[in-house]
Amino acid sequence: xxxxxxxxxxxxxxxxxxxxxxxxxxTFFRKPVTFQYPxxxxxxxxxxxxxxxxxxxxxxxxxxxxxxxxxxxxPSEAIxxxxxxxxxxxxxxxxxxxxxxxxxxxxxxxxxxxxxxHPSSFEIDLLRCICCGYCEEIxxxxxxxxxxxxxxxxxxxxxxxxxxxxxxxxx
Amino acid sequence: MMFWLIADIIKxxxxxxxxxxxxxxxxxxxxxxxxxxxxxxxxxxxGFHGLLQPIADGIKLFFKEDIIPxxxxxxxxxxxxxIVVIPALTTFAVIPFGAPVKIMGHxxxxxxxxxxxxxxxxxxxxxxxxxGVVLGGWASNSKYSLLGGIRTAAQMISYxxxxxxxxxxxxxxxxxxxxxxxxxxxxHMWFIVYxxxxxxxxxxxxxxxMNRVPFDLGEAEGEIVAGFHTExxxxxxxxxxxxxxxQMVVNSAIIVTLFLGGWQGPFxxxxxxxxxxxxFVILIxxxxxxxxPRLRYDELMDLGWKFLLxxxxxxxxxxxxxxILLNR
Numbered sequence: 001x002x003x004x005x006x007x008x009x010x011x012x013x014x015x016x017x018x019x020x021x022x023x024x025x026x027t028f029f030r031k032p033v034t035f036q037y038p039x040x041x042x043x044x045x046x047x048x049x050x051x052x053x054x055x056x057x058x059x060x061x062x063x064x065x066x067x068x069x070x071x072x073x074x075p076s077e078a079i080x081x082x083x084x085x086x087x088x089x090x091x092x093x094x095x096x097x098x099x100x101x102x103x104x105x106x107x108x109x110x111x112x113x114x115x116x117x118h119p120s121s122f123e124i125d126l127l128r129c130i131c132c133g134y135c136e137e138i139x140x141x142x143x144x145x146x147x148x149x150x151x152x153x154x155x156x157x158x159x160x161x162x163x164x165x166x167x168x169x170x171x
Numbered sequence: 172m173m174f175w176l177i178a179d180i181i182k183x184x185x186x187x188x189x190x191x192x193x194x195x196x197x198x199x200x201x202x203x204x205x206x207x208x209x210x211x212x213x214x215x216x217x218g219f220h221g222l223l224q225p226i227a228d229g230i231k232l233f234f235k236e237d238i239i240p241x242x243x244x245x246x247x248x249x250x251x252x253x254i255v256v257i258p259a260l261t262t263f264a265v266i267p268f269g270a271p272v273k274i275m276g277h278x279x280x281x282x283x284x285x286x287x288x289x290x291x292x293x294x295x296x297x298x299x300x301x302x303g304v305v306l307g308g309w310a311s312n313s314k315y316s317l318l319g320g321i322r323t324a325a326q327m328i329s330y331x332x333x334x335x336x337x338x339x340x341x342x343x344x345x346x347x348x349x350x351x352x353x354x355x356x357x358x359h360m361w362f363i364v365y366x367x368x369x370x371x372x373x374x375x376x377x378x379x380x381m382n383r384v385p386f387d388l389g390e391a392e393g394e395i396v397a398g399f400h401t402e403x404x405x406x407x408x409x410x411x412x413x414x415x416x417x418q419m420v421v422n423s424a425i426i427v428t429l430f431l432g433g434w435q436g437p438f439x440x441x442x443x444x445x446x447x448x449x450x451f452v453i454l455i456x457x458x459x460x461x462x463x464p465r466l467r468y469d470e471l472m473d474l475g476w477k478f479l480l481x482x483x484x485x486x487x488x489x490x491x492x493x494x495i496l497l498n499r
Contacts, residue, residue, distance in 0.1 A: 020462045021458065024208045028204070028208050030210060032206070032210050034212050036212070
């Protein structure tokens with residue numbers, strides 16, 4: 001860096017003044033970089049990471065098997081999972097021990113039975129979530145992935161905690 | 172007799188409405204230009220590209236609460252914004268804004284009144300504006316207002332000298348103080364060609380006279396909140412703004428009249444020429460504002476007294492010398 005004191009001649013000063021004017025007139029004729037947000041939107045990049053959402057199978061059943069990996073890896077402890085029923089499927093031959101498992105009784109009638117364990121509640125606190133993508137990375141079932149919905153707003157902190165239905169619905 | 176009275180009243184009304192409308196829409200123009208210079212878009216919501224923004228601002232200011240601070244001198248506090256606006260609007264009275272037109276057999280000059288000391292009238296009125304600022308600063312009973320008022324007073328008085336001296340060259344060439352005469356003297360050549368230095372000095376000094384960036388020491392928002400209008404709200408605040416922008420229009424009109432040939436120009440009607448020229452001078456003011464940062468106070472005084480004043484004096488001497496050489 002040149003630390004010498006600049007020459008303060010009038011010619012030098014007025015030259016600098018003109019440089020300033022030139023810079024502003026140049027930007028004046030350039031296209032504005034802003035966009036009218038609610039009317040126009042930026043195109044989101046493919047790898048954009050917004051808030052996580054839960055994926056479902058083609059038939060609408062949850063992919064999540066309540067393995068707790070995402071809850072373990074989550075650096076901001078935003079994910080809270082409660083393991084729910086374990087259902088063993090119709091064609092599975094139950095062991096003695098499994099026959100005594102009464103957890104299936106709690107399931108509402110008509111719930112799809114795919115022979116897997118599922119969470120009874122799966123909550124993500126969006127106010128804690130830092131959208132790091134660790135949960136998506138670690139999930140063995142591809143059940144959780146980060147979507148593109150960055151426009152999330154709520155009136156109270158409790159509304160920021162998304163349950164299973166909301167997580168499935170969000171993009 | 173009756174004809175002249177009516178013609179004068181109509182002219183006054185047109186000028187008055189035009190100035191107020193221009194002052195209102197200058198706020199929009201200023202915001203738009205600022206936005207474009209900073210690569211933004213500016214107001215876009217109210218009307219097409221924000222065209223109704225000044226009206227929305229006016230309505231908002233009108234319904235704001237009128238706050239008069241405790242301990243303020245109420246009379247002077249309310250008087251100060253008026254003192255800012257009135258001279259700014261009155262100055263336009265002597266500026267010719269078009270070629271004389273023929274109406275019902277009379278030749279009506281498009282100028283409210285042709286005072287034969289037009290330039291003196293302008294200078295006297297523009298320097299009245301400083302009273303509004305100083306009174307407002309003092310009457311607010313606030314340290315920021317007082318500081319702003321004092322700063323502005325010192326600054327305006329310093330730059331007034333250079334401002335007046337920069338015009339002397341014009342008066343010498345035109346040989347008359349009447350603005351109508353000065354405009355007709357420029358029918359062959361604009362005075363900016365003879366007086367480029369005078370033009371630049373007038374441009375700088377009038378920017379300082381209007382308290383605009385880069386000379387807005389009086390309302391320096393980074394240092395003294397908003398300077399002399401810190402305590403003002405509602406319509407009084409709006410009056411300060413109207414005064415500032417009306418002064419900008421008037422100053423541009425003066426520059427056009429003195430240096431850029433007034434309403435004279437080929438093909439287009441004279442009033443249109445006048446408006447176009449005024450618009451471009453206003454653009455120069457805006458351009459300057461959004462290019463340069465604010466000066467420090469000692470730099471401001473240095474520029475005024477050590478640079479502009481000697482330059483203006485030298486300009487007068489050189490002009491006189493050349494006039495003698497050319498034997499005019």
